[in-house]
Amino acid sequence: MPTFRPCNRHRCVGRNHGGAGQNPSLRLPPAAFGDAWDDDNDAPGGHNGCDTRDDILNRDLTDKTYVSIKRCPDAVATGTLHDPYTNATIHFQRGARVGQSVQIDHIVPLALAWDMGAYNWPYPQRLRFANDPANLLAVSGQANEDKADSQPALWMPPNTAFWCQYAVQYVAVLRGYALPVDQPSADVLHRAAATCPPDNPQREQTRNPPNAAVNVRFCVCSPSLGVRVGQRVLAHAGAVVEAAERVHVLGG
Template identity: 40%
Template sequence: MPEDGKEAGGGGKEPAGKGGPALSAVDALTVKGRAPRTGYGRERFGSPWADTDSNKCPTRDDILGRDLTDVKRRAATCAVTSGTLAEDPYTGRRVEFRRGGGSEVDVDHLVALSDAWQKGAARWEPRKRIAFANDPLNLLAVDAGTNRSKGDGDTATWLPPDKSFRCTYVSGQIAVKKKYGLWVTRAERNAMRRVLAGCPEQRLPTGGNPTEAPARFTAR
């Protein structure tokens, strides 16, 4: 059943570092109950790691190249073959990346695709879902094991073990939900408020890609 709340803001590109305080932004998000997961599948967000910014590099490699140090790439391609996550944001530890099975680094969606589906994305046009799944604002290279323990949890059910990163993490989720017009549950909003009460000047990150993928991309 819908709960009280206001309509969330829209998206598009914005200059980095110009977001307002995250704590204020929480109350601008729509608050509703979680919708059913019915119909969800990864394919509803397009092929994994589509090159939506047309730089001839899959999104996953863009994020690995952005977040890792000592990056090595496959000859004549943008494929990242190795690198170091000098300080994993979720645990604070150093993590090595090697391409292939058993990698210790994942690229995480701050707002999980399934969570988004249950909070508005099921109603979107396919190109918006593809944009969401590949938006750098919603992506972060992290420790693989910790990421998999998160699953599709929201702020009410999962927070990074490294408490020093929680304000940044929550502000990132708020920024993504604001940009794409996703709602939050009451429990989620309250959890966001609790985290940000300890960092009331925390600002929203901004930027990323447009909220609609180019016309050549399709999803179910």
């Protein structure tokens, strides 16, 4: 496991994700992806009066109460997280220390994305990526710290029941932002896809524009995947594998 703290606040300068695209001459500047959770961005949910962290807490937590704060008139004060990474149930209470039990994870980490090509993006695209709900999940703080900026070859959720959905969302983000993946991580994503249920033609298909936010728990889908959108709905293994094969594999 990585030993440094995660880039939970967009301020990562460490390297331990094993990215094959890593270029030591292109070190991640502290503000490369903008200020943490800035609402002034063009991602879905931007400019809505609440910062991105509050948007994701509101999307992913249940049994919520709210409080008005400076950066959000309806910020989540308390709630319950059914953590997809560990399958634990975590009580959230807003506060400097208590609130860290629930953190917001970038499924494709910022530092990894930087090394894999985001260093060449214009600033507005990096800001969008950092705040795109399609790449964000509320998760256990400890799991987020364990993951840090690791890619799938180095870290997968301890909850193996979530591997299918993790692969779906990871691949959707890679394709949506034209990011490559190295061969070891591509292999892991394929194995994760093998845990998905078989295709069911009776399931309704719902397509969404690229990088669109889907306000359903643990399911953010890309049109290239052709999967049904719904609460805790798992994707079709064939669709994940097909999409993963269309992601550029470094050295492949």
